[in-house]
Amino acid sequence: MFLLSGFFFWYFAGIGIYIIFLPKILSSIGYSPIQIGIIFSIIPLMRFLTPFLFLKIFNLTKKIYQYSLFISLLGIIALFFTIHNFYLLLLSIAIFGGANGLIMPYVDTIALEKLQKNYGKSRLWGSLGFMLIGLILAKYLNGYKIGLYFYLIVDIFVFIFGVLISLDTKKFNLQKDKKTKNNFSLLKYWQFWLSILLVQISFGFFYNFFTIYENAHGISLKMVSYLWSVSIICEIVMFAFQNKILNFNILNLIKFSIFITSLRWLLLYLFPSLLAVSFLTQTFHAISFALFHTATITYLYRLYEQKKLSMQFYHGISYGLGGFIGSLLSGYFYGKYLFLVAFLIAILSLIILFFAPNNKDIYNN
Numbered sequence: 001m002f003l004l005s006g007f008f009f010w011y012f013a014g015i016g017i018y019i020i021f022l023p024k025i026l027s028s029i030g031y032s033p034i035q036i037g038i039i040f041s042i043i044p045l046m047r048f049l050t051p052f053l054f055l056k057i058f059n060l061t062k063k064i065y066q067y068s069l070f071i072s073l074l075g076i077i078a079l080f081f082t083i084h085n086f087y088l089l090l091l092s093i094a095i096f097g098g099a100n101g102l103i104m105p106y107v108d109t110i111a112l113e114k115l116q117k118n119y120g121k122s123r124l125w126g127s128l129g130f131m132l133i134g135l136i137l138a139k140y141l142n143g144y145k146i147g148l149y150f151y152l153i154v155d156i157f158v159f160i161f162g163v164l165i166s167l168d169t170k171k172f173n174l175q176k177d178k179k180t181k182n183n184f185s186l187l188k189y190w191q192f193w194l195s196i197l198l199v200q201i202s203f204g205f206f207y208n209f210f211t212i213y214e215n216a217h218g219i220s221l222k223m224v225s226y227l228w229s230v231s232i233i234c235e236i237v238m239f240a241f242q243n244k245i246l247n248f249n250i251l252n253l254i255k256f257s258i259f260i261t262s263l264r265w266l267l268l269y270l271f272p273s274l275l276a277v278s279f280l281t282q283t284f285h286a287i288s289f290a291l292f293h294t295a296t297i298t299y300l301y302r303l304y305e306q307k308k309l310s311m312q313f314y315h316g317i318s319y320g321l322g323g324f325i326g327s328l329l330s331g332y333f334y335g336k337y338l339f340l341v342a343f344l345i346a347i348l349s350l351i352i353l354f355f356a357p358n359n360k361d362i363y364n365n
Contacts, residue, residue: 008126010157016130037331043097044323050101051312069162071099105311120239131232138225191356198349200318204326205342231285238290257292262346269339
């Protein structure tokens with residue numbers, strides 16, 4: 001559990017830099033909202049494409065996972081040399097994104113196999129890493145190079161913990177994962193896959209532009225870092241105490257999470273300058289992210305025999321394709337109606353999920 005918790009801590013510290021500060025960094029050196037949207041669409045696009053290679057051609061082996069850790073680190077180093085050139089930056093982001101699309105599915109499968117309902121207690125360290133980097137970098141970020149140096153140091157630790165996980169072969173063995181892929185079907189459960197795709201599209205609006213959106217409505221960057229911290233504290237609490245909640249019908253938990261997500265976006269649209277409302281919506285992160293994420297991967301772990309492949313497609317379709325479309329649309333819709341559009345997308349996701357089959361033998365223990 002120590003290695004998994006350490007990996008989650010550093011991995012999501014890196015995600016914190018990417019989500020909270022990189023949009024602001026790019027904006028400060030002259031990138032437009034459309035360009036930022038395009039840049040942030042590359043990683044999710046690569047996450048979406050990679051699972052299809054593994055559906056028919058490759059297996060996500062330990063060696064491929066280790067190569068991915070190394071390539072991911074090279075992608076971060078490349079940012080130092082490409083950040084001022086839009087097209088070269090896209091290339092380095094694509095390299096990083098392609099490798100990153102293989103890392104988290106591998107680790108998530110291990111965590112679910114070994115920890116089961118205690119997954120949240122290990123995953124909360126990732127939330128802690130995200131929160132701490134937000135607080136620390138908000139204080140010291142006075143130029144884009146500071147942000148890049150922080151990103152590099154964090155990813156070195158991701159590499160170290162990731163490699164240590166893969167070397168611990170006695171504890172972490174994925175041979176139970178079914179070798180056959182021929183019966184893996186997305187269409188059979190299309191309502192679920194479409195629903196999580198739409199949820200993540202709506203989150204693309206939040207992740208890419210929440211910091212800029214709040215800053216534009218009179219909330220300082222330091223206060224925005226506090227807003228992010230509140231969301232992570234609530235997320236940590238949910239991860240720590242969600243064991244009993246997961247005894248309920250899993251699909252209904254996912255529906256409830258999407259409803260709370262919809263309400264969250266609607267409040268941000270209606271009250272963009274009201275700090276109290278911003279803090280309130282950030283507390284919703286416990287449900288709209290933490291509960292949604294754990295309920296969804298639990299659903300998939302029970303639903304499919306091909307555990308690693310289902311995790312790859314979860315990250316690929318939700319954080320991948322959903323993040324890609326969300327990034328592009330958020331750049332296009334940035335402005336007054338940003339979170340109104342996000343709200344409408346999330347509501348559509350909820351409606352679609354009500355048509356999904358609810359087999360209690362699958363969704364409950």
